[in-house]
Amino acid sequence: MWGASPLARQHHLTQHRAMTGEKILEEVAARGWLLLDQSYHPALTQLIGATAPQRTAGVPPTDLRPADQAEARPNSMSAQVGLSEQPMHTDGAFNAVPPRLLIFECLNPGEGPCPTRLWALDWKRLTSERPVAISGATWLVRPGLQQAFYSQVLSCRSDGGGWVRFDPCCMTPKTNGVNADQTLAALRRYATATEVNWSTGDILLIDNWRCLHGRAEAACAPSRVLRRWQLGEDVGLGG
Ligand SMILES: O=C(O)CCC(=O)C(=O)O
Ligand SMILES: [Fe+2]
Numbered sequence: 001m002w003g004a005s006p007l008a009r010q011h012h013l014t015q016h017r018a019m020t021g022e023k024i025l026e027e028v029a030a031r032g033w034l035l036l037d038q039s040y041h042p043a044l045t046q047l048i049g050a051t052a053p054q055r056t057a058g059v060p061p062t063d064l065r066p067a068d069q070a071e072a073r074p075n076s077m078s079a080q081v082g083l084s085e086q087p088m089h090t091d092g093a094f095n096a097v098p099p100r101l102l103i104f105e106c107l108n109p110g111e112g113p114c115p116t117r118l119w120a121l122d123w124k125r126l127t128s129e130r131p132v133a134i135s136g137a138t139w140l141v142r143p144g145l146q147q148a149f150y151s152q153v154l155s156c157r158s159d160g161g162g163w164v165r166f167d168p169c170c171m172t173p174k175t176n177g178v179n180a181d182q183t184l185a186a187l188r189r190y191a192t193a194t195e196v197n198w199s200t201g202d203i204l205l206i207d208n209w210r211c212l213h214g215r216a217e218a219a220c221a222p223s224r225v226l227r228r229w230q231l232g233e234d235v236g237l238g239g
Contacts, residue, residue: 025237088119088187090163096149099208101208110218117193117195121210133186150174161239166212187212
């Protein structure tokens with residue numbers, strides 16, 4: 001569900017598209033991500049248009065283009081990795097509560113193959129086993145210019161919900177004997193990996209609390225552009 005007011009508006013517009021939106025979110029909640037081709041574009045742009053402006057409180061979408069370290073925005077991931085492969089991460093890890101739903105729209109796949117890699121977590125198994133490398137260590141999170149804070153990779157809520165926060169570009173482990181590579185390896189043990197090879201118009205939805213992602217090496221695709229929306233925790237994906 002997209003939440004009360006946008007969904008209600010959607011019902012006024014067309015019942016069929018509202019149902020499509022609900023089904024889409026069900027799929028994302030069940031699998032951690034969903035890729036839709038451009039035949040879903042009208043329904044999705046309508047849904048994004050109905051929800052994104054309120055949910056992101058005026059934060060516009062961002063167009064992501066490959067950038068080398070010198071030309072990248074300060075504090076961005078590209079400022080650290082440039083055109084190299086991005087580490088597996090969640091977006092907005094420096095927020096107290098990370099964004100819940102990421103929507104990427106491919107405006108241009110670029111000249112050569114540059115997929116986005118996905119690691120969908122087995123949330124039930126992860127939260128029942130809670131391995132030390134993921135839930136036992138304390139990390140320092142550095143949100144650019146704002147105040148740094150301590151956090152764990154796995155945050156569980158009392159209702160069984162919660163999220164994984166992981167971005168080695170802005171997080172440093174502070175517990176003796178824990179390092180980022182170990183945590184990456186541990187996360188992979190709970191993940192099903194896949195790769196999205198983009199075509200123009202494709203839309204990828206990611207549950208950013210339960211599924212990690214990262215761009216492949218990008219030197220071969222200088223014209224690649226993905227448009228990204230980041231939506232908040234009340235988007236309707238459940239706990
Ligand atoms: O370009 C991509 O495939 C993903 C980019 C990304 O995840 C990021 O910049 O945070
Ligand atoms: Fe990202």
